[in-house]
Amino acid sequence: MPELPEVQTVINELAPALKGAKFWKVEVKNENTVRPDVGFLMHELPGKRIEALTRKGKYIVISLTGNLTMVVHLRMTGILSPKPIKGKTKHIRAIFTFTNAKKLYFTDMRKFGKIYLFRTDHYEAMTGMAKLGVDPIEEGISAEVLKARLASKKGTIKGKLLDQTIVAGIGNIYADEICFCAGVRPETEVQKIKNHQKLSKSIVQCLEIGIANNGTTISDFVGANGQSGRNQDYLNVYGREGEACHVCGSKIVKTRVAGRGTYYCPTCQH
DNA sequence: TGTGTCACCTGAGCGC
DNA sequence: TGCGCTCAGGTGACAC
Numbered sequence: 001m002p003e004l005p006e007v008q009t010v011i012n013e014l015a016p017a018l019k020g021a022k023f024w025k026v027e028v029k030n031e032n033t034v035r036p037d038v039g040f041l042m043h044e045l046p047g048k049r050i051e052a053l054t055r056k057g058k059y060i061v062i063s064l065t066g067n068l069t070m071v072v073h074l075r076m077t078g079i080l081s082p083k084p085i086k087g088k089t090k091h092i093r094a095i096f097t098f099t100n101a102k103k104l105y106f107t108d109m110r111k112f113g114k115i116y117l118f119r120t121d122h123y124e125a126m127t128g129m130a131k132l133g134v135d136p137i138e139e140g141i142s143a144e145v146l147k148a149r150l151a152s153k154k155g156t157i158k159g160k161l162l163d164q165t166i167v168a169g170i171g172n173i174y175a176d177e178i179c180f181c182a183g184v185r186p187e188t189e190v191q192k193i194k195n196h197q198k199l200s201k202s203i204v205q206c207l208e209i210g211i212a213n214n215g216t217t218i219s220d221f222v223g224a225n226g227q228s229g230r231n232q233d234y235l236n237v238y239g240r241e242g243e244a245c246h247v248c249g250s251k252i253v254k255t256r257v258a259g260r261g262t263y264y265c266p267t268c269q270h
Numbered sequence: 271t272g273t274g275t276c277a278c279c280t281g282a283g284c285g286c
Numbered sequence: 287t288g289c290g291c292t293c294a295g296g297t298g299a300c301a302c
Contacts, residue, residue: 001295058296075296077280091280110279112296128298155273164297172295259275260295 002074004137004169005210007058009229010080015053017082017102018062022049025097033093033108035116036126044068044117045096057132057168069123071116072106078113081105132168136203137211141167143197150190157193158186159258167203172260173216176238177206185269186257209234237263 002010023045028038048064055061060080062070072080079085081104084092088107094115096104106115116127124130133149134141149166160166161175170178179186181202184193193199210216215229232239236246240263241254250267 003296073296076294108279109281110295112279114297153272159273162296261293 001076003171003174004207006215007055008211009215011053011055018050021098024099027095030093033115035114041117056135057164059129067120069120071127073114075112077109079107131165133166135168137207141200143200146200147196153190156257157188157190160190162258173238174206176263178202180236181206183269185264186262
């Protein structure tokens with residue numbers, strides 16, 4: 001499931017090929033994938049050129065000519081790729097064709113992913129991006145900033161790490177890995193967190209490792225080139241219930257925090 | 271206003 | 287072998 005490192009991996013792979021490309025044709029196979037509506041996309045997109053591919057949190061931001069911005073959110077199973085993904089062609093939701101004959105496929109098994117097209121001056125408000133918190137990779141996150149953002153919050157630290165209005169880009173896998181790196185249990189009350197320095201460093205460190213490994217493939221994620229990520233080979237806790245902790249050898253425990261399957265080491269995390 | 275819960279959606283895994 | 291159930295999870299909508 002794509003989180004910040006997986007989205008960054010897609011951008012790194014797609015940007016060189018797509019920058020400067022001009023849209024020629026759009027084919028939408030699932031109307032519910034597109035916002036505000038298919039008609040606007042079909043009418044506005046042809047003839048527009050891609051100026052830049054960037055990211056904020058888990059959103060892919062495609063800046064276009066003509067005062068337009070296309071935003072893609074992969075949600076759970078979305079894939080953006082220049083070629084159809086083997087074995088997933090029946091889940092293709094949209095196909096973009098460029099004037100140079102290249103194509104861009106949006107594949108999404110569960111139909112959770114979204115493609116937005118809005119005028120550049122208000123796309124952030126229309127996509128929900130305006131509410132996003134700090135991006136730990138693009139903007140960095142200091143202990144002071146993190147502490148201030150958590151100051152008035154209640155609930156578990158994992159719940160707050162998953163809250164995109166506090167820190168943008170963290171999902172279930174990296175939330176567990178960050179808690180492990182910081183040595184805190186995911187169910188710890190957020191106001192009982194003492195070491196914000198270690199927590200903020202863990203956020204950046206875990207996400208950077210994920211990016212360096214081209215993301216984490218648990219079940220569905222593949223990069224734009226159709227290749228799986230490698231970060232699943234380096235996870236400390238996520239998906240390792242009953243296995244030995246890499247640090248102390250204790251068995252990794254699975255529980256449920258913030259409504260999500262949650263893994264931690266009962267010895268290393270307090 | 272902040273927090274918790276549910277729906278969306280499909281495939282994998284499991285028990286019978 | 288086939289059926290039905292449960293689980294997985296990011297986000298928006300809704301209830302409290």
